[in-house]
Amino acid sequence: MNSSDKAVVVAGIKKSFGEVAALRNVSFEMNRGEVLGLLGPNGAGKTTTVNILSTLITPDSGRALIAGHDVVSDPAGVRRSLMLTGQHVALDDLLTGRENLLMFGRLQGLKKKVAKERAHELLEQFDLVDAGDRAVSTYSGGMKRRIDIACGLVVRPEVVFLDEPTTGLDPRSRQAIWELVTDFKEAGIATLLTTQYLEEADLLSDRIIVIDKGTVIAEGTADQLKERTGGTYCEIVPRQPSALPAMAAALGTMLPATIRATLSESADRISMPAPDGPATLIEALRRISEAGIELLDIALRRPSLDEVFLALTGDNTYGGDEDPTDKFQAVDSYA
Amino acid sequence: MIEHSIVSAAPRPATVPHAARPVVSTVQQWWVLTVRMITPTLRNGELATQIIGSVVFTIGYYLPLKQLMGAVQPLSSYAQYLTPLIVLQAIWFAAISAAFRSATDSVQGINRRFRAMPIASLTPLASRMTASMYRCCVALAVSVACGYVIGFRFHNGIVYAAGFVALALLIGAALAFIGDLIGIATQNPEATAPLMLVPQLTLGLASVGLQPVQNFPDWIQGFVRNQPLSQWVYGLQALAGDSTDKAPEVTWSVLAPGLAWAVGCILVAVALHAMVTRRRRR
Amino acid sequence: MTPAAEPTGHLAALQAPHAAGGRHRSHKQVWENSPQRLALQTWVLTARILRRWSRDPATLVQSLVMPAGFLVALDIVLGSGIEAVTGRSGLYGQVPLVALVGGMTGAIIGAVNIMREREVGLLSRFWVLPVHRAAGLLARLTADLVRIVVITLVVLCVGVALGFRFEQGVPAAIAWVFMPAIFGVALSAAVLTLALYSSNTIVPQATEIVIALLMFFSIGFVPLDQYPGWLQPIVEHQPVSYTIEAMRGLSLEGPIAEPVIWTVVWSAGIAAVCAMPLMIGYRKASKRG
Numbered sequence: 001m002n003s004s005d006k007a008v009v010v011a012g013i014k015k016s017f018g019e020v021a022a023l024r025n026v027s028f029e030m031n032r033g034e035v036l037g038l039l040g041p042n043g044a045g046k047t048t049t050v051n052i053l054s055t056l057i058t059p060d061s062g063r064a065l066i067a068g069h070d071v072v073s074d075p076a077g078v079r080r081s082l083m084l085t086g087q088h089v090a091l092d093d094l095l096t097g098r099e100n101l102l103m104f105g106r107l108q109g110l111k112k113k114v115a116k117e118r119a120h121e122l123l124e125q126f127d128l129v130d131a132g133d134r135a136v137s138t139y140s141g142g143m144k145r146r147i148d149i150a151c152g153l154v155v156r157p158e159v160v161f162l163d164e165p166t167t168g169l170d171p172r173s174r175q176a177i178w179e180l181v182t183d184f185k186e187a188g189i190a191t192l193l194t195t196q197y198l199e200e201a202d203l204l205s206d207r208i209i210v211i212d213k214g215t216v217i218a219e220g221t222a223d224q225l226k227e228r229t230g231g232t233y234c235e236i237v238p239r240q241p242s243a244l245p246a247m248a249a250a251l252g253t254m255l256p257a258t259i260r261a262t263l264s265e266s267a268d269r270i271s272m273p274a275p276d277g278p279a280t281l282i283e284a285l286r287r288i289s290e291a292g293i294e295l296l297d298i299a300l301r302r303p304s305l306d307e308v309f310l311a312l313t314g315d316n317t318y319g320g321d322e323d324p325t326d327k328f329q330a331v332d333s334y335a
Numbered sequence: 336m337i338e339h340s341i342v343s344a345a346p347r348p349a350t351v352p353h354a355a356r357p358v359v360s361t362v363q364q365w366w367v368l369t370v371r372m373i374t375p376t377l378r379n380g381e382l383a384t385q386i387i388g389s390v391v392f393t394i395g396y397y398l399p400l401k402q403l404m405g406a407v408q409p410l411s412s413y414a415q416y417l418t419p420l421i422v423l424q425a426i427w428f429a430a431i432s433a434a435f436r437s438a439t440d441s442v443q444g445i446n447r448r449f450r451a452m453p454i455a456s457l458t459p460l461a462s463r464m465t466a467s468m469y470r471c472c473v474a475l476a477v478s479v480a481c482g483y484v485i486g487f488r489f490h491n492g493i494v495y496a497a498g499f500v501a502l503a504l505l506i507g508a509a510l511a512f513i514g515d516l517i518g519i520a521t522q523n524p525e526a527t528a529p530l531m532l533v534p535q536l537t538l539g540l541a542s543v544g545l546q547p548v549q550n551f552p553d554w555i556q557g558f559v560r561n562q563p564l565s566q567w568v569y570g571l572q573a574l575a576g577d578s579t580d581k582a583p584e585v586t587w588s589v590l591a592p593g594l595a596w597a598v599g600c601i602l603v604a605v606a607l608h609a610m611v612t613r614r615r616r617r
Numbered sequence: 618m619t620p621a622a623e624p625t626g627h628l629a630a631l632q633a634p635h636a637a638g639g640r641h642r643s644h645k646q647v648w649e650n651s652p653q654r655l656a657l658q659t660w661v662l663t664a665r666i667l668r669r670w671s672r673d674p675a676t677l678v679q680s681l682v683m684p685a686g687f688l689v690a691l692d693i694v695l696g697s698g699i700e701a702v703t704g705r706s707g708l709y710g711q712v713p714l715v716a717l718v719g720g721m722t723g724a725i726i727g728a729v730n731i732m733r734e735r736e737v738g739l740l741s742r743f744w745v746l747p748v749h750r751a752a753g754l755l756a757r758l759t760a761d762l763v764r765i766v767v768i769t770l771v772v773l774c775v776g777v778a779l780g781f782r783f784e785q786g787v788p789a790a791i792a793w794v795f796m797p798a799i800f801g802v803a804l805s806a807a808v809l810t811l812a813l814y815s816s817n818t819i820v821p822q823a824t825e826i827v828i829a830l831l832m833f834f835s836i837g838f839v840p841l842d843q844y845p846g847w848l849q850p851i852v853e854h855q856p857v858s859y860t861i862e863a864m865r866g867l868s869l870e871g872p873i874a875e876p877v878i879w880t881v882v883w884s885a886g887i888a889a890v891c892a893m894p895l896m897i898g899y900r901k902a903s904k905r906g
Contacts, residue, residue, distance in 0.1 A: 030651070054745050056904045076650075079747040090738040094669045106661045107748050109654070382730050383820040391826050395833030402843050403698045432822060521675055532722060533683035540690040554694060 002133035006065075007032045007159050007190030008053070013062035015048055022048045023059070024214040032158075037195065037205030039305075041313050045214045046194050050061035050161055052083050053192075067158040087164040089144040093137035097128055097147045100136060105154040115154070122150040142173030149180065160184055162189045163261060166200060178204060198305035208305075212313045225308045229260045234274040234281050235301050239294040241268045254284055274300055361458060368462030373469055381432065385470055386477050389425035393481035396421060396545065404546050409581040410572075414486035418478070419571035420544025422503055423564060424535065425478040429470040430510035431531040460608065463515055465510065471507030475500065489574030495585060499574040502593065506567055509597045512604035520611050544568040563596035570594070647690055655749040662743075662756030666727075667763060676726055680768050684719035688712065692779050695839065703840050704790045706867065712776035713797065713864040714837030718856055719772060720765035721828045724838035725821045728812035732820070735813075735902045744903035753781060754899045756810065758802055767800040769794055783868050793867040796880070800860050803884035803891075810891045813898030837861040856883035 008030035015023040023045045025307050030036050040046045051057045053064055055075040063070065069077030105115030106111050123132040126146045131139060136147060145165065152160070162181070166174040181204050184191045194200050201208055202222045210218040210225070218225055238247050245266060248260055255272050264268070274280035281300050288295065303311075367593035397417055479487070481558070489496040514531065541555070542564040551559050559565055570593035573583040583589045656751045670676045699707030734740050743753050773781070773794070783790040812820045832838060834848070835857040844852050852858060856879075863876035 056741060056745065076747060078883070079745055082745065084745050086738050086742070088738055088741040092665055092669060092739065094672045099665075099668065103661055104746070107658055107746055107752075109747075227759055229648075320653065381822065384819065384826060387821065388826050388829075391829050391833075395829055398845060398848060399833055399839045399843055401845075403702070403839055405696070428822075428825075431825075488807050532828075533687050533718075535677070536829075537683070537690045540694045542685075545694060552693060585721045 005032075006030060007034070007067060008036075008192065009063070009065040010042060010049075010053070011053060011063045013059045013064055015052060015057065015059050020207060021214055023052075026062075026211065026216055027216070028209050028219065030159075030190045030192065032190050033185050034206045035185055035191045035193060035204055037201035037208040038211065039194050039195070039198065039201055039208060039309060040211035044211045044313075045161075046211055049211065050084075050163060050194065052191070053078075054082060055079060063226055081151035081158040083160045084129070085149055085152055085160075085162050085165055089136075089148040091136050091144070091151060093149060093173055094135055096133045096135055097139070097150075098123060098132040100147065101154060102153055104151045108155045110155065118154055122153065125332075126150045142169050142176075145169060145173060146176065149177075158189060160189055161194075162191060163194045164196060165193070166195070166197065174200075176200050198309060202305045210309065210312050222305060225312075226303050226305070228308070232274045232277055232300055232302055233271050234294065235271045235297070235299050236284060236286055237269040237297040239296045243293050244268070244270065246291065247288055247293050250287050250293060251284060252287065254280070255289065271301075281324070353363060360378055364458050365462050365465070368459055369465040372463060372466035379495075382473065385432070385473050388428045389421075389474050390478035390481055392424040393421045393478060393485065394429070396424070396539075397473060397485055400545060407550055407605075408547055409579075411578045411581075412486050415488070415575070415577055416481065416572070416583075417438075417544065418482035418485075418487040419568045419575065420539060420542065420564075421482060422478045422571065423506065423544065424539055425474040426471050426503060426507040427510055427531075429474040430502060430507065430514040431468075431535070432470055432514075460515070464511060467511035467515070468504065468508060471504060471511065475503050475507070487575070488578075489575055490578055491574060491585065495574045495576065499571055502567070502570055502574060502597075505594070505597045509600035509604070512601050512608070516604045516608050516611070517539045519608065538562065538564050542568060561592075563593070563600070566596055567591040632672060650749050650751075655755070656753055658748045658752040659755045659759060662752055663759045663763070666730075666760035669730075670726075670760075670764065676723075677728070680723055680764060681771050682720065684715050687718070688715040688772055688775050689779070691715065692759045699840060702843070705782060708779060708781045709865045709869045710773055710774055710837040710840075710861055712781050713861040714832065714835060714857070716765075716769040716797045716800065716838075717860060718828060718832050719799050720761075721804050721831070722825070723764055723768065723807040724761060724801070724805040725824050727757060728808045728820050728824070731747060731809060731902070732812050735905060738846065740899075740903045741905060744900075750900075751896075752802040753759055753903070754896065758806060761805040762798050762802050766794065769797050781868070784870065785867055789867040789873075793864050796860055796864050796867070796877075799880055800856050800884045803887040805890045806875040806895055810895045810898060813895070813902050824855050831855060831857045834859060854879070856880060856887075859883065 006029050010029070011027050013023055013026045014021075014025060026045065026049055028036070038046050038049070038181060048057065052059050053071060055071050055078050056261050058072055063072075066078045067081035069075075071078050071083075081187070086147075092103070095103070101119035101122055101248075102115050105118050106112065110118060123129045126149075128143060128150070131143055136144060149165070162177075169177070177237065178200070181191055181193065185206075193201065194205060205222065206232060207219065207221055208225060209216055218228070220228070236247065238244060244263065248255055248263060248270060251270070251272070255270065259270070259272055272284075277300065281298065285295075285298060397414065401413050401419075404417075408416040410416045450567060489499065517531070541559055542562060544564065548556050548560045548565070568588045569583050573585045573589045576582050576585075670680075688711060691714075692708060695711070696707045699710070709858050731740070740753070783793070807821070808824050811823065834844070834852045835855060836852060837857070841849055841853060859876045859879040862871065863873060865881055866873035866876065
């Protein structure tokens with residue numbers, strides 16, 4: 001077991017639900033202290049992957065190890081090492097925050113006194129002391145998410161799965177969650193983050209994995225993925241849209257013929273590749289100012305992760321394929 | 336989102352509807368919502384439980400008590416005496432189902448969604464009531480059929496028989512309103528159903544439906560005689576009549592209290608309903 | 618367990634104690650299903666459910682107030698008739714009957730509860746915790762046990778106010794208090810099984826019908842000879858009747874051993890039939906994440 005240093009090892013996982021192949025061949029690894037972003041369109045297999053890794057489903061073939069424990073042969077070990085937060089808060093809402101924390105603590109083996117201290121600590125850390133003795137059903141969305149995560153941290157996990165943790169939260173709460181993820185990193189905990197907010201994945205992840213139709217179609221850092229799909233480009237916006245043809249003419253050879261051909265009547269800007277980065281920008285600026293055209297904006301842009309995502313996954317983002325696991329899940333999936 | 340090339344994509348034609356917004360028809364909305372509530376019951380066994388429930392109440396009250404009570408009641412047979420109560424219990428059971436459904440809706444938040452759509456505020460309530468009345472009709476039909484099996488007959492002609500049906504359905508409406516109100520107010524499907532079963536049995540026991548009022552201890556006779564279930568039983572017994580002439584007569588003095596109770600319940604329930612929904616809206 | 622230096626921010630939250638008795642990086646099988654842990658974990662989960670119920674006014678009313686009212690009504694309406702026929706107070710059959718009905722009706726609450734927690738994802742969350750695999754299910758049954766005993770005691774108090782007395786001594790009285798729980802928990806298991814395999818709306822209605830049947834056709838409602846001849850064997854041998862007969866023997870007079878045995882047989886039978894489907898259904902519901 002030479003991969004015992006890795007926090008998560010996934011090798012060749014396959015899973016089918018009846019005739020539908022949800023996961024064809026998923027493989028990736030995570031180091032300790034790493035944040036891995038898991039992206040993919042609906043029905044790609046993200047939720048199935050997380051479910052398999054948290055021992056809720058068994059794979060048809062392949063291996064997966066969480067903190068060295070095999071999900072099939074040692075699920076108990078996996079459960080000891082894992083913390084799982086679903087998209088929807090899963091707590092007993094008639095109990096107070098403190099009582100929930102106590103319950104989770106005692107369930108995981110803490111003695112009563114220790115559990116009480118721990119509950120107190122967590123309430124302080126997550127700024128829930130005042131609300132700690134009110135029923136969870138009275139909390140706001142952000143508070144519920146905080147207490148949900150706090151309940152997962154009563155005992156130290158080694159791997160954390162966050163499934164869309166900031167969906168529906170106000171900016172301040174989102175910020176708090178982002179800080180938390182950074183703290184996980186510093187503490188050496190591996191974090192698997194599923195999110196639909198691509199800028200969040202961009203911001204937080206060390207590496208990103210894109211899953212589509214049950215396989216990993218791209219893997220790498222955010223920058224690497226962006227390079228893959230087209231690299232930096234230069235965007236030039238003239239003050240008068242009517243000056244666009246003149247501007248295109250001024251750019252001359254810098255503007256590839258393919259893009260020149262697609263200039264339409266209603267366009268208000270030109271986007272062209274910038275292989276030399278800032279040098280390209282300076283040259284473009286020189287040519288345009290020589291032609292005397294006024295500019296509203298000129299900038300170097302990287303493709304956003306959204307564009308990377310769309311480019312990689314084709315047209316499947318707008319609810320294309322049916323999620324095969326829908327049949328097996330209630331409306332709110334917890335994983 | 337920034338486009339890479341300068342070709343601006345035309346907006347996808349099909350996603351944004353172009354046609355003018357259709358005119359809202361309250362009747363259509365009411366019908367759609369009603370069908371939505373009724374259709375699942377035909378599939379998932381709710382209809383069957385409704386029918387079985389009516390049968391259970393019939394045999395449950397009749398068979399054990401026939402001997403004990405049969406001797407002390409005035410009509411031609413215990414079946415004739417008892418059937419009105421059975422009808423009421425079956426209808427009450429139907430109203431419980433209504434309560435459960437409205438509580439489930441409330442909790443699942445679909446009511447909130449309806450409130451934000453151009454649906455008249457009364458339409459969801461009206462559709463729930465219609466669905467409940469459908470359940471009450473089933474309950475009524477089955478319990479009268481069971482009554483026939485054990486010996487009950489309509490002795491007063493078809494007009495009064497129709498009156499029997501009408502009164503029973505009015506009571507059903509009242510109970511369904513109350514059930515719906517409880518469901519909406521408590522938002523607690525877990526407790527709503529059992530919450531209504533025991534009062535049903537208790538009030539049924541403490542009414543004249545099982546035995547005449549004289550058989551009760553003196554101190555409780557006032558309560559027994561005047562409670563709504565008893566008044567409804569008197570009304571139904573009067574309308575159904577009897578082969579002897581011991582059944583209550585069909586006069587206003589007999590029917591009025593029962594009608595008043597039913598109508599009163601409806602009015603109070605509707606008023607409270609409006610109050611609860613208004614408070615939620617705030 | 619807490620570190621010497623106090624880090625600030627969330628880092629402090631992450632200096633959590635390690636789970637007692639757990640080896641973190643062990644590559645051996647981790648003994649999750651150990652018996653000692655089971656008792657404690659079951660108790661923690663049971664306490665949660667009981668705490669929930671004590672906070673919910675509807676549950677409290679249903680469990681405590683309604684059986685009281687029902688008993689009073691039964692006594693008023695049927696009491697004199699039964700006494701005329703049997704020569705003894707009807708309470709000795711009615712108090713057990715109401716305790717049982719209260720206990721059984723409350724099982725519906727537990728069932729609807731589990732369905733809701735399945736949808737919200739709480740079941741899955743508990744499943745992914747390192748607790749004994751049986752703890753969750755056992756906790757629900759234990760909570761029902763406690764609930765039924767409490768209801769029995771409340772109904773007993775009302776019965777005593779109406780004239781019920783224990784005439785067979787204290788040990789019999791104690792056994793009497795726990796009798797409804799025997800069949801009650803078995804029925805709870807059945808209702809839970811039903812809940813795990815079917816839709817939301819069927820469970821309460823179907824269960825209420827079964828409870829009504831068990832109630833109307835038991836010897837606690839009216840004496841056995843009031844029923845038509847062909848019905849009497851059914852009435853006599855159904856589990857609620859056996860429980861009531863046993864309780865009558867324990868409080869007033871009459872056979873004890875035989876009805877107790879039959880009660881246990883019925884309960885064990887129902888529990889045995891439900892056991893596998895219940896466990897499988899619970900597992901499936903938890904894994905629905």
